[in-house]
Amino acid sequence: MGISPIRRNTLAVSTPAHQRDLTNGPVAKTLFVFALPSLGVNILQSLNHSVNSVWIGQFLGEEALAASANAGLIMFLMFSTLFGFTMATTILIGQNMGRRDIESVRRIMGTAFGIFFVAGVVFAAAGWIFAPHMLRLMATSESVYPLALSYLRVIFLTMPATFVMILISSSLRGVGDSVTPFWNTVLNVVLDIILNPIFILGWGPIPAMGIAGSALATILAGVVSLGLLLRKVYALDLTIRLRGDELKWLRPDPRYLKPIARMGLPMGLSMIIMSGSAVVMIGLVNLEGVNTTAAFGVMNQLWSYVQMPAVAVGAAVSAMVAQNIGANKWDRVSHIVWSGIGINLLMSGVLIAMMTYFASPLLGLFLPNDSPAIPLAIHINHIVGWSFVLMGVSVVVTFAVRANGAVVAPLLILIFSAVLVRFSVGFGLYDRFGADAIWSSFIATSIASCILSIAYYLHGGWKKAKAMPSMAAVPLQAMPE
Incomplete structure (x- = not known):
C-alpha cells in the first residue's frame, strides 16, 4: 500500500533566522527587505571586478588589463547561459517551498547540484583545452594572447566550485533566505581583493605569478567561501541541505531535470x-x-x-x-x-x-x-x-x-x-x-x-x-x- 502523500509536506525542518516566509506579512516591506541583500551582492561583485582590474592595471600594465577583459567576455557568455538554469531551479524551489513540500525542494536541489557540479567539471576541462581557440576567435592581439591564455585557463579551473556556489546562493533565495548569500559574497569579495596583490606580486614564500596569480586568488577565494557556505548550510540545518538517504537525490531525476531544462x-x-x-x-x-x-x-x-x-x-x-x-x-x-x-x-x-x-x-x-x-x-x-x-x-x-x-x-x-x-x-x-x-x-x-x-x-x-x-x-x- 502506498505511503500517504501528506508525509511529503510534513518533513521536519527548522526555520533558520534569516529565512523569510514570503507568503505572509506585508508585501511591500517584505519584498524590499528581501531584495536589499541581493542588491548588496550585485554591488559587491561589481566593485570586486573593478578593484581587481585596478590591481591588474596598476601592477601589470595595459596588456594584462586587456587580457583580463578578453577573458572576462568569455566568462560572461558562459555565466549568461548558466543564469537561465539557476533561475529555473530557484523558481521550482520557490513554488515547492510555497507548498511547504520540503521533500520536493530537496529533490530539486539534489538534481540541480548533481548537474551543476558535473557541468562545472566539463566546462573546466573543455575551457582548458579550447581556451586558445576561443581567444583566436575573438581576434585577441598577439601581445595580449599569452597573458589572456594564462589567466583564462586558471579561471576555468574555478568552474566546479563557482557553479555550485551560484546554485546554492540562488536556491537559498528560493526558500526565502537572501541574507546568507550576501554574507558569503562579502567573504568572497574581501578574500579576492586581499589575495590578488599577494599572488600577483608575491609575498613571503609565495612567488610573484603575475596575471595567473590574480586568477589563482579568485580560485582560492571561491573555494574557501564555498567551503564555509556549505559548512553553514549543514551547521544551521538550512532547508536545502541533504543528509543520509537524501544524498541519493544527487542523481538527477528526469521529473525535475525536464522543467529545469x-x-x-x-x-x-x-x-x-x-x-x-x-x-x-x-x-x-x-x-x-x-x-x-x-x-x-x-x-x-x-x-x-x-x-x-x-x-x-x-x-x-x-x-x-x-x-x-x-x-x-x-x-x-x-x-x-x-x-x-x-x-x-x-x-x-x-x-x-x-x-x-x-x-x-x-x-x-x-x-x-x-x-x-x-x-x-x-x-x-x-x-x-x-x-x-x-x-x-x-x-x-x-x-x-x-x-x-x-x-x-x-x-x-x-x-x-x-x-x-x-x-x-x-x-x-x-x-x-x-x-x-x-x-x-x-x-x-x-x-x-x-x-x-x-x-x-x-x-x-x-x-x-x-x-x-x-x-x-x-x-x-x-x-x-
Whole structure:
C-alpha cells in the first residue's frame, strides 16, 4: 500500500533566522527587505571586478588589463547561459517551498547540484583545452594572447566550485533566505581583493605569478567561501541541505531535470541575445570615433549601477511570486508585482537623478577633466538615462511571469525589442541622424519592451503556465529512485 502523500509536506525542518516566509506579512516591506541583500551582492561583485582590474592595471600594465577583459567576455557568455538554469531551479524551489513540500525542494536541489557540479567539471576541462581557440576567435592581439591564455585557463579551473556556489546562493533565495548569500559574497569579495596583490606580486614564500596569480586568488577565494557556505548550510540545518538517504537525490531525476531544462534554455538564451545585441551596437558606436566610444563605455559603467536595483528587485519578485503561486495565494501575486515596480521606479529614479546631477564629477573619475568625451557622455546620458526606468519595469514584470514557468513569451518580446526594434532604429536612421540614432535605439527598445511586457502580464496567458506540477499528491512508492 502506498505511503500517504501528506508525509511529503510534513518533513521536519527548522526555520533558520534569516529565512523569510514570503507568503505572509506585508508585501511591500517584505519584498524590499528581501531584495536589499541581493542588491548588496550585485554591488559587491561589481566593485570586486573593478578593484581587481585596478590591481591588474596598476601592477601589470595595459596588456594584462586587456587580457583580463578578453577573458572576462568569455566568462560572461558562459555565466549568461548558466543564469537561465539557476533561475529555473530557484523558481521550482520557490513554488515547492510555497507548498511547504520540503521533500520536493530537496529533490530539486539534489538534481540541480548533481548537474551543476558535473557541468562545472566539463566546462573546466573543455575551457582548458579550447581556451586558445576561443581567444583566436575573438581576434585577441598577439601581445595580449599569452597573458589572456594564462589567466583564462586558471579561471576555468574555478568552474566546479563557482557553479555550485551560484546554485546554492540562488536556491537559498528560493526558500526565502537572501541574507546568507550576501554574507558569503562579502567573504568572497574581501578574500579576492586581499589575495590578488599577494599572488600577483608575491609575498613571503609565495612567488610573484603575475596575471595567473590574480586568477589563482579568485580560485582560492571561491573555494574557501564555498567551503564555509556549505559548512553553514549543514551547521544551521538550512532547508536545502541533504543528509543520509537524501544524498541519493544527487542523481538527477528526469521529473525535475525536464522543467529545469525547459525553463533554463530560453532564459539563458535571453541573456545571450541581450549581450549579442549590445556587442552589435558597440560596433556602430565605434564608427563615431574613439571619444564617442570612450564616452559610451564610461556611461555603461555608470549605468550598470542604475540597473542593479531592477535585477535585485526582479529576483526578489521572482522568488516571492513563486512561493505565493505554490501556496495558491494568487491575490498576493498582483500586489507583489506592482510593489516591485514601485520600489524599482523609486530606486532607479533616484540613482538616475543623482547620476545626471553629478555627471561631471562622476565622469571625472574615469576621464581627464578636459577630455572631449565628457560632454559627449553627458549628452548620451541625457538622451538614454531615463529609459532605464522603463527597462526596470520590464525586468520586474518578466521575472514575475517567469516565476510561473512562462518563459517563451518574454524571450519573443526580448527578440522583438532588443533586436528588431533596436537594429531598425539604430541602423535604419543612422545615415540621417548619426550617433543620435544609436541612442534613440536604446530608448525605442525600452519603450517597446515595457509596453509589451505589461501587456503580456495583464492580458497574456502566463497564469495558465506551469513551472512544474505539484509532486505532493504522488505516493512515494510510485516514485522511482
